[in-house]
Structure formats: C-alpha cells, structure tokens
Amino acid sequence: MTTPAGVTERLTSLVAALRAHGVRIGTGETVDAAEAVAALGLADRERLREGLAATLLHGTAQRTVFDPVFDLYFPRGVGAPERASADREELRDRLAAALAADDRTLMGRLAMEAVDGFGGYGSSPASDGWSSYQALDRLRPQTLLARVRDDVRARGGSQGFTDRLLEDEIRRRIEAFRALVAVEARRRVAERRDRDEIARRAVAPTADRVDFLFAGKAQLAELRRAVQPLARKLATRLAARRRRASRGSIDLRRTLRGSLSTGGVPMRPVLRRRRPARPELVLLCDVSGSVSGFSDFTMLLVQALHDQFSKVRVFAFVNRVDEVTALLSHGTADAEGLGARIRAEATLTGWHGSSDYGMALGEFAERYGAAVGPRTTVFVLGDARTNMADPNLPALRRIAAAARRVYWLNPEGTASWGTGDSAAPEYAGLVEMHECRNTRQLSGLVARLLPV
Numbered sequence: 001m002t003t004p005a006g007v008t009e010r011l012t013s014l015v016a017a018l019r020a021h022g023v024r025i026g027t028g029e030t031v032d033a034a035e036a037v038a039a040l041g042l043a044d045r046e047r048l049r050e051g052l053a054a055t056l057l058h059g060t061a062q063r064t065v066f067d068p069v070f071d072l073y074f075p076r077g078v079g080a081p082e083r084a085s086a087d088r089e090e091l092r093d094r095l096a097a098a099l100a101a102d103d104r105t106l107m108g109r110l111a112m113e114a115v116d117g118f119g120g121y122g123s124s125p126a127s128d129g130w131s132s133y134q135a136l137d138r139l140r141p142q143t144l145l146a147r148v149r150d151d152v153r154a155r156g157g158s159q160g161f162t163d164r165l166l167e168d169e170i171r172r173r174i175e176a177f178r179a180l181v182a183v184e185a186r187r188r189v190a191e192r193r194d195r196d197e198i199a200r201r202a203v204a205p206t207a208d209r210v211d212f213l214f215a216g217k218a219q220l221a222e223l224r225r226a227v228q229p230l231a232r233k234l235a236t237r238l239a240a241r242r243r244r245a246s247r248g249s250i251d252l253r254r255t256l257r258g259s260l261s262t263g264g265v266p267m268r269p270v271l272r273r274r275r276p277a278r279p280e281l282v283l284l285c286d287v288s289g290s291v292s293g294f295s296d297f298t299m300l301l302v303q304a305l306h307d308q309f310s311k312v313r314v315f316a317f318v319n320r321v322d323e324v325t326a327l328l329s330h331g332t333a334d335a336e337g338l339g340a341r342i343r344a345e346a347t348l349t350g351w352h353g354s355s356d357y358g359m360a361l362g363e364f365a366e367r368y369g370a371a372v373g374p375r376t377t378v379f380v381l382g383d384a385r386t387n388m389a390d391p392n393l394p395a396l397r398r399i400a401a402a403a404r405r406v407y408w409l410n411p412e413g414t415a416s417w418g419t420g421d422s423a424a425p426e427y428a429g430l431v432e433m434h435e436c437r438n439t440r441q442l443s444g445l446v447a448r449l450l451p452v
Contacts, residue, residue: 011037014073018056021065022209022440025056032056046105048074061222065206068183075112075187088138091117096144099173100151107173111180114139119185132178132185141174148173208439212294212411213383220293223439224300230443231304237447238308279404279450280311280375284364286382287342288318288355294411295381296339298442303328308450313371319356321364322346357384357423358392365395372402377450380408380431384417384424391423396430407449409436 015030036051049070057066091113098106119135148170208226210219254270283302285295299314306312316324324342342348372378378399384391400406408427410417414435417424427433434449436442 007037007042008034010073014052014069015056017069017073018062018066021069022206023057023062023065029056042074045074045108062206071183072187075184088118092139092141092144095139095141095177096147096151099141099144099148099170099177100155102173104176107177108180111177111184114181115184115188119181119188130185130188132182135181135185136178141177145170145174208443211437212297213290213437215293220297223293223297226439227297227300227304230439231301234301234443234447235305235308238305238450241447279309279377280373281309281313281450282371282376282378282403283312283314284321284360284378284380285314285316286318286355286357286360287316287339287348291355291381291383291411292339294436297439298379298381298409299324299328300338301442301446305446310375315364315368315371316342316346316348317355317360317364318348319354319359320348321360321367322348323368354387355382355385356389357382357386357427358390358395361395361399362392365398369398369402372399374402374404376403378403378406380406380427381411382408383410383412383422384408384427384433385421386423388421391426393426393430396427400431405449406431407445408433409442409445410434411437413437 011034012030015025015033019025032055033052036055037048040048040051042048049067052070052074053063053066057063091110095107095110095114097103098110114135115130115132117135118138119130119132145167149166152166152170210223215223251270255266255268258268258270259266281302283299285299286292287295295316302312302314312325312328313323314325314328315321324346327338327342327345396406408431410424410433412422412424412435416422417428417433424433434441434445436445
C-alpha cells in the first residue's frame with residue numbers, strides 16, 4: 001500500500017513524545033510500529049491504535065499516556081479526503097442516531113465534523129483557533145436526550161433498562177461524545193500551534209513521574225498499588241550490590257606474601273573477606289499537609305523492603321515526634337488508610353498544628369537519640385519548610401554525629417529551596433539533601449544511597 005504523506009513524520013514524532021514521557025522505546029520497536037502502520041493502514045483508526053500500542057508499549061499502565069498522545073498525532077481524518085461542513089440540523093439528526101445505536105466510531109467522525117463546522121473562531125480564512133465549548137454550545141447534544149430515549153424504545157433496545165437507567169445510559173453516551181469533541185479540538189489546536197509542545201505539556205505524565213506534592217487522590221492510589229512491584233525490583237538490586245560488596249577489596253599484605261611463590265608476581269590477588277551486616281534504618285517523616293503523600297508512600301516502600309534491613313524504626317512528626325513503627329509492622333500496614341491512622345493514633349502536634357522542624361528535630365534528639373547509632377542510616381523526609389520557626393540546626397548536627405549517614409529527601413524542586421520559609425539550604429549544609437519529587441527519583445535514590 002502507499003503510505004500517505006506525513007505519516008512517517010507523525011510516527012517518529014509520536015515515538016519522541018512517548019519517550020519524553022518516560023516510555024522506553026527502542027529502534028527495533030519503532031521499526032515494528034512502522035510495519036504495523038503499513039500493514040494496518042489508516043482506514044480503521046482504533047485498529048491502528050491497538051497495533052501501535054502493542055508494538056510500542058511495555059504494559060497497560062502506559063496507556064494513560066499513549067492514548068492522548070496518539071490522538072494528537074493520528075487524529076481522525078489523517079489520510080482521508082476533506083469533508084464539507086455539515087448542516088447543523090443534519091448533524092444533530094446523525095448524532096441522535098449514533099447515540100441511539102451507541103456507535104462509537106460514528107460518534108468519533110461526528111465529533112470531527114462538529115469541530116470542523118462549528119468549533120472554529122477567528123477572522124482569517126483558516127480559523128485562528130478551535131473551541132470545543134463553542135462547537136458543543138451550537139450543537140447542544142444534551143437536548144437530544146428525550147429524542148434518543150424514544151428512538152431506543154422504538155427500536156426495542158431498552159430491554160432490561162428502567163426509565164431512569166435508560167436516561168443515565170444516554171447521558172453517559174452524550175458525555176462520551178462531548179469528550180470526543182474536546183479531544184478533537186485539542187488536537188486541532190496542537191496542529192496549528194506546536195503539536196510536540198502540546199504533547200509534552202498537556203498530556204498527564206505516568207504515575208512514576210507525577211510530583212508527590214501535586215498528586216491527586218487517584219494518582220496516590222495508583223502509586224500505592226505500585227509499592228510491591230517497585231519493592232521487589234529494588235530488593236533485587238540491593239541484594240546484587242550486597243553480593244558484590246561481600247567480595248571485599250584487595251588484601252595487599254596477603255597478596256604480596258602469596259606472590260613469593262611466583263617470583264614476586266601477584267598472580268592470585270587475595271581479597272579481604274567482608275561480612276557485611278544488614279544496615280539499620282531510621283525514617284523521620286513529616287506527615288503534614290501535601291508532604292504527607294510523599295512520606296506515606298516512602299514509609300510503605302521501606303516497609304515492603306523490610307527484609308533488607310536488620311532493624312527499621314519509623315518516626316512521624318508535624319511539630320512533635322512519635323514512633324509509628326508498629327503501624328507499619330510487616331503484613332499489617334493498611335496502604336489506603338496509613339496516613340489517617342498515623343495522624344489518629346500518634347501524638348504529632350502540640351499547641352499548634354503547623355509543621356515545626358526545629359521542635360521536631362530537637363524532640364527526636366532528646367527522646368529517641370538512642371535509636372541512632374554507628375550502624376544506622378537516617379532518612380529525613382520533608383520539604384524543610386519551618387513556618388518561620390527556628391530550624392534548630394544543633395539538633396540535626398547531633399543526629400548526624402551519632403549516625404552512620406543522614407540523608408534528607410526533599411519533595412520540592414531544588415529551585416524552591418531557600419524560598420519563603422524554606423530552611424533547606426541550612427539543613428543541606430549539615431547533611432546530604434536530595435531532590436525527590438516522584439517515584440522515579442525515589443527508587444533511584446533508595447537503590448543508590450542505602451548502605452550495603
């Protein structure tokens with residue numbers, strides 16, 4: 001078959017946009033996708049969508065990124081002849097029939113015609129822009145409900161539906177059509193402006209790239225579901241590091257002594273035998289405000305990795321510190337309600353409810369200083385925003401002096417450190433602070449920073 005002009009460019013741009021969102025796509029997969037386009041053609045858009053998804057993606061979780069990007073680069077009408085704009089009443093008649101039949105393919109074509117005929121605005125011959133609101137306002141699909149309901153009944157397609165259920169089903173179909181119009185309008189804006197930029201900015205990122213501070217309820221639930229698979233992957237990497245570290249470094253004295261039998265040539269280097277013990281880990285977590293999503297996820301991840309440590313103790317704070325290790329005991333942690341349970345059962349606030357790092361660090365050093373020893377690695381989780389209170393640097397200095405290492409994971413971007421009430425630069429002068437805005441960064445840091 002003859003490939004329509006521009007399809008190759010669309011495919012390579014689609015691949016580039018998916019890569020920008022963290023989807024790993026190699027050259028071989030891109031070649032497979034090109035062969036899929038040649039084999040499937042452009043006539044059946046949904047079949048093409050599934051073919052490209054099968055060749056480019058590695059899991060169903062990536063569909064949330066793939067589908068809107070595909071809509072931008074392979075919209076309805078690519079490779080098809082131009083259509084004349086339909087009359088409003090004729091289009092409403094065809095839409096009513098499509099809604100009654102629940103014909104998604106026809107609704108997709110009608111969405112394209114609706115935007116083409118009624119969504120353009122501007123004074124130039126080719127519209128300056130496209131508006132889904134304008135197209136829907138002129139087409140008014142919500143007013144077709146009674147007409148579609150009567151049509152469905154006349155066709156005998158309402159068996160099993162009460163009047164209320166039938167109307168709810170028709171409303172769902174109308175909302176699906178409205179969503180198709182919105183996608184088509186966005187695609188046309190992208191075509192006229194910068195499609196690559198729209199794909200980069202307007203498409204929601206995958207869950208592992210969502211900032212903890214801006215994650216919604218649904219995204220946090222998806223992150224909680226990802227804890228166990230991520231923990232298994234990290235445990236494998238940590239075990240491999242521990243095996244490599246157990247070999248030890250060269251024992252120079254024993255190597256030279258052994259080389260006497262080979263004329264002074266060290267043919268067989270002797271390694272020091274290491275017996276690395278599993279490290280002790282202490283988490284000190286700010287669970288206030290938007291930071292709580294980050295802390296909750298990290299606590300769940302560490303709980304899932306508990307076998308990698310000889311001892312794990314977890315402390316939560318807002319402006320007072322309390323130990324919450326028992327709430328994360330293996331096999332009993334409630335992923336959905338962990339944060340609420342901690343805030344309900346632990347003593348985390350004093351006379352005010354705002355976070356106070358200085359007070360919390362001071363109380364930890366006084367009450368729980370014995371939890372930190374020369375084998376302990378401490379992770380402090382929080383944005384280091386003190387609400388203009390004393391940051392209490394001496395308390396953090398005491399903790400750092402007692403611990404093997406102290407790392408501070410900050411869910412804010414480095415550009416925000418030191419702005420407003422942030423004491424991040426002061427704390428970073430005492431301990432190693434890392435930006436940790438999403439699960440991708442967190443998993444990399446945990447694998448790199450945890451001792452062996």
